[in-house]
Amino acid sequence: QTVVTQEPSLTVSPGGTVTLTCASSTGAVTSGYYPNWFQQKPGQTPRALIYSTNNKHSWTPARFSGSLLGGKAALTLSGVQPEDEADYYCLLYFGGASVVFGGGTKLTVL
Amino acid sequence: QVTLRESGPALVKATQTLRLTCTFSGFSLSTSGMCVSWIRQPPGKALEWLAYIDWDEDKYYSTSLETRLTISRDTSKNQVVLTMTNMDPVDTATYYCARRRVDGRRGVIMVDFWGQGTPVTVSS
Numbered sequence: 001q002t003v004v005t006q007e008p009s010l011t012v013s014p015g016g017t018v019t020l021t022c023a024s025s026t027g028a029v030t031s032g033y034y035p036n037w038f039q040q041k042p043g044q045t046p047r048a049l050i051y052s053t054n055n056k057h058s059w060t061p062a063r064f065s066g067s068l069l070g071g072k073a074a075l076t077l078s079g080v081q082p083e084d085e086a087d088y089y090c091l092l093y094f095g096g097a098s099v100v101f102g103g104g105t106k107l108t109v110l
Numbered sequence: 111q112v113t114l115r116e117s118g119p120a121l122v123k124a125t126q127t128l129r130l131t132c133t134f135s136g137f138s139l140s141t142s143g144m145c146v147s148w149i150r151q152p153p154g155k156a157l158e159w160l161a162y163i164d165w166d167e168d169k170y171y172s173t174s175l176e177t178r179l180t181i182s183r184d185t186s187k188n189q190v191v192l193t194m195t196n197m198d199p200v201d202t203a204t205y206y207c208a209r210r211r212v213d214g215r216r217g218v219i220m221v222d223f224w225g226q227g228t229p230v231t232v233s234s
Contacts, residue, residue: 034219045227046157046224047224048220048221048222048223051218052219055218097170099159100159
């Protein structure tokens with residue numbers, strides 16, 4: 001069973017920069033895994049932020065960016081705002097029926 | 111404007127079959143590249159992808175749950191139905207449907223719009 005691993009928790013100061021990562025148990029994550037990133041605030045539905053590694057949706061704030069970093073998918077928040085405190089999930093496609101979410105990262109802005 | 115809405119029972123008993131409906135608008139599941147996915151989230155836990163059905167009516171299931179899941183569509187009603195057999199208390203979760211879109215020209219895959227989710231509790 002493929003496992004997708006994210007940092008369980010991260011803390012960042014307002015105005016700071018933080019990078020969340022998404023690793024695969026199968027090896028290096030590439031663009032062929034079409035990484036997607038989602039934000040979920042308590043009691044809310046997940047909201048899509050990034051698709052296919054580094055593409056933003058029309059509603060995605062400019063301070064969010066996606067990339068590949070050291071064999072992992074990465075989500076970078078630059079100039080973090082208090083409202084960015086949330087859980088963040090990555091999603092990887094391994095082909096056909098194999099679609100796996102990461103375990104999520106709880107981001108605290110403190 | 112793309113919207114999705116899940117509906118189904120809030121409470122089922124163990125061993126029963128769960129039937130959930132996703133009613134969507136703003137897109138057609140007959141359009142190339144369009145898919146509807148089902149995803150669930152147990153209380154306080156991570157998201158888990160369950161299944162999706164695409165514009166060609168191809169169906170894909172989580173390998174760990176595929177023996178219990180069936181996904182189908184009614185294009186005329188803009189609905190996708192997910193059934194899960196032999197429910198267990200560990201299946202207690204909020205169940206979401208979401209649109210998945212493949213843009214072959216750009217070579218991208220995205221999950222963009224989500225429903226609000228429907229909570230399901232399985233009693234023993």
